[in-house]
Amino acid sequence: MGKLYFQQWLAGRDFGQKDMNAAQMANFVYAIGDADTRECVLVDPAWDVDGLLEQLESDGMRLVGALATHYHPDHVGGSMFGIHVEGLQRLMEKQPVPVHVQREEANGMRHVTQLSASDFVQHDADDRLEVGTVRIRLLHTPGHTPGSQCFLVADRLVAGDTLFVQGCGRVDLPGGDAGEMYRTLTQRLAKLPDNVLLYPGHHYADKPHSTLGDARRTNYALQVQTLDDWMRLMGGSSF
Numbered sequence: 106m107g108k109l110y111f112q113q114w115l116a117g118r119d120f121g122q123k124d125m126n127a128a129q130m131a132n133f134v135y136a137i138g139d140a141d142t143r144e145c146v147l148v149d150p151a152w153d154v155d156g157l158l159e160q161l162e163s164d165g166m167r168l169v170g171a172l173a174t175h176y177h178p179d180h181v182g183g184s185m186f187g188i189h190v191e192g193l194q195r196l197m198e199k200q201p202v203p204v205h206v207q208r209e210e211a212n213g214m215r216h217v218t219q220l221s222a223s224d225f226v227q228h229d230a231d232d233r234l235e236v237g238t239v240r241i242r243l244l245h246t247p248g249h250t251p252g253s254q255c256f257l258v259a260d261r262l263v264a265g266d267t268l269f270v271q272g273c274g275r276v277d278l279p280g281g282d283a284g285e286m287y288r289t290l291t292q293r294l295a296k297l298p299d300n301v302l303l304y305p306g307h308h309y310a311d312k313p314h315s316t317l318g319d320a321r322r323t324n325y326a327l328q329v330q331t332l333d334d335w336m337r338l339m340g341g342s343s344f
């Protein structure tokens with residue numbers, strides 16, 4: 106694998122500086138690519154697409170794709186709480202590239218972004234994507250939404266709203282499923298080693314990333330012992 110290019114950019118600070126909503130939502134956008142071939146993808150490009158593309162240009166990187174963790178407008182653009190969030194639609198106008206989504210997320214993604222089916226590449230759990238010589242694994246991690254996905258590149262996990270440094274994504278929004286989230290946290294992500302670095306979809310904690318080992322020690326969402334306890338914590342019932 107070639108030399109990794111990996112950037113974590115915070116909305117309202119590193120891009121979208123003039124947007125109060127962007128600053129308040131504290132979304133992270135990631136740029137991942139091959140530092141030798143200069144190819145890269147953007148993860149969840151939203152809020153200020155022009156600003157993100159300018160960052161890539163000043164880094165001398167060429168955009169070859171977009172990865173979407175899930176269909177919420179603060180990650181992919183669309184309408185949310187009466188505001189319009191810029192996102193994939195703007196990217197398609199400025200610099201059209203394939204948008205990589207999980208198959209289970211494709212319909213919701215089309216609805217929220219208003220893009221057409223041909224803009225998306227639909228993936229299955231554990232598909233691989235090559236960006237230059239950098240390999241990214243697409244992990245299907247349902248719970249926050251049916252087709253939420255995390256991206257594993259080298260020893261880094263870009264987790265969207267599936268897992269934060271503290272806590273995990275909500276499961277009470279449309280498409281959320283507390284039981285699936287429990288299986289994601291206790292089974293699908295449990296195989297990853299402690300030294301993997303967790304890069305979340307929002308800056309909700311006092312640090313922007315964490316090792317999975319530290320998260321396992323300090324994050325309540327990774328410490329629940331049984332599905333029944335989990336369902337009580339999430340305010341539902343497992344029956």
Ligand SMILES: [Fe+2]
Nearest residue numbers: 175177266274
């Ligand atoms: Fe979300």
